[in-house]
Amino acid sequence: MNKFYHEFMKHIESEDKISSLNFVLNKLQNNEIDILTLYNELLAPALNTMTPHENERGFIWKEHIRSSIVRTIIENCYPYVLRERDEKYKKKNNQRVAVVCPTEEYHEIGARMVTDFFTLLGYNATFVGSNTPKEQFIEILESIHFDYIAISVSNSYNLIAARKTVDKIKEHPSATKIIVGGRAIERKESNYKDIGADFYFSTFKDLANLHEEGKE
Structure with missing residues (x-):
């Protein structure tokens, strides 16, 4: 499991879009994580591990909010995608x-x-x-x-x-x-x-x- 996973999950489970986004962008800016790792080890698990608890109310609501946060993060990652394309993958x-x-x-x-x-x-x-x-x-x-x-x-x-x-x-x-x-x-x-x-x-x-x- 990625070392940043639990910290990231605290942000996204609180449904705080700004703190979730800032957490990710800070890691990308400081080269602490790359796009492939971010998508595969943080964002995808954040979506795929959501499961409703017994008698839980509002699960679909929460699922949509989390999807919205992840979508915002992905769109804001595009400059870093281009940077990695040019500098890493070439x-x-x-x-x-x-x-x-x-x-x-x-x-x-x-x-x-x-x-x-x-x-x-x-x-x-x-x-x-x-x-x-x-x-x-x-x-x-x-x-x-x-x-x-x-x-x-x-x-x-x-x-x-x-x-x-x-x-x-x-x-x-x-x-x-x-x-x-x-x-x-x-x-x-x-x-x-x-x-x-x-x-x-x-x-x-x-x-x-x-x-x-x-x-x-």
């Missing part, structure tokens, strides 16, 4: 990737983190967000070329919508490759093949390997 390429969630998928924070992972690896990454209608992909692909479209699926009930999205994209005559990830895929890795995707990712290393393959 990767540049001309490939474009769009990161989306399919129709009815509203859990988008994981996808937002993945967008920054792509940026760290030098991609021109665009975060589209949650509940993206599949018809929009075709309209955009008519005017913008993406080398990859990354689809994040958290809820298993949305695998069918993800499959329809993949089918719709593949109707378009382009060389765009489709990557899928998210908790719904992690539960059964073969799901990525079932919905017709080209690649599956679950870690930053997976994306880094994709980056290296793309250079060959």
